[in-house]
Amino acid sequence: MREEERKSSMAKQPSQQPQDESRRKFLKYSGTAIGGVVVGGVIGGIIGSNMKGGQKEPAAPPSETNTPAVPADRDYNQALMFFSQDQFLTTEAATERIFPQDDLGPGAKELGVAFFIDHQMAGGYGFNSRDYMSPPFYKAEASQGYQLTFKRRELLALGLDALNEYSNEKYKKTYAKMTPEEQDSVLTAFEKDEVNLKGVPASTFFTMLQNLTMEGVYSDPLYGGNKNMEGWRMRNYPGNQMSYTDQIDKEEFIKMEPLSLHDHLQLG
Known part of the structure; x- marks a missing residue:
């Protein structure tokens, strides 16, 4: 008796198959089936075409001739974050004169020092984020180090522009296009405070650039300089x-x- 009642009860229940089929179709034609909401574009066009019964040919993979080759040793640290192109070229040329290539190893240009300086100026160091920069300001003694109202990034940009202005006045060329001897003479003029830098001692700019150059040569490559650790290898560090x-x-x-x-x- 109970068996007959169970069979009778099952006969009265509707079949689950149509509901399951409907759910499958919904998942197939909705964004759920591809892991997101369909908002049009290429995916929306493909799904719409399928719903209308049309079929799209799969896109052909890009041919090897049309795909640019990416060098295996590509350095993604070498990207500008602060400098303009002119400022970068000036920095690259000036740092190469401070730390030139010689028989012992590569110079600042090959070591990527200009990229190191660029990245430093784009971060907290360039903004003097850890320094007290509020007035009043007083004239500092030479032994007290950097005591100016300019942020490092502002002083560096000011000095690089002054390098080119002074080079144009004296040699009728931008700094990056001068001979190494001419570039050395310009840097010497800044080191000896023979250049007017709009109220800032030119030697302050030169000293900062010199220090940044040496830091870029010997810093961890993670920060943009010392490419391939060649600066360390020269010192057996x-x-x-x-x-x-x-x-x-x-x-x-x-x-x-x-x-x-x-x-x-x-x-x-």
């Missing part, structure tokens, strides 16, 4: 090693392949 436990007790000089902060990500 090991970089950011995780430990020296295997070498610390040895008396002889040990030359190690340098490691950057980025290398630790690969090793970890």
Whole structure:
């Protein structure tokens, strides 16, 4: 008796198949089936075509001849964040004279120092974010270091423009287009405060540029300079090693392949 009642009850229930089929169609033709909401465009056009019964040919993959090759050693740190193109070229030329290429290794240009300086000026260091920059301002002693109202990025931009102005006045050329000897003479004039820099000692700009150049040569490549750690290799500096436990007790000089902060990500 109970078996007959169960069969009778099941016969009265509607079949689930049409409902399931309807749900499948809904998922197929809605954004849920492709992981998002359809808002038109290429995907919307394809789905609309399918709903009308049409079929679209799949797009042909791009041919090798039309796809530009991306160099394997492409350096994404070499992108401007602060400098204009002219300012970058001036910085590149000036830093190369401060740290030129020689028999011992590459110069500032090859090491990417201008990119390092550009990135520093785009960040908190360029904005003097950790310095007290509110008035009143007083004339500082030479031993007190940087005590000006200009932010570093403002002073650097002012000095680079002055480099070109002075070069045009004296040599009728921009700084980047002058000979190395002419470039050295201009930098010497700034170092000796022989140039009027609109109320700022020209030597202050030169000293800052000189310090930034050396920082770019020997900083971790993560910050844009010291490309391929060549600045470290010239000094036999090991970089950011995780430990020296295997070498610390040895008396002889040990030359190690340098490691950057980025290398630790690969090793970890």
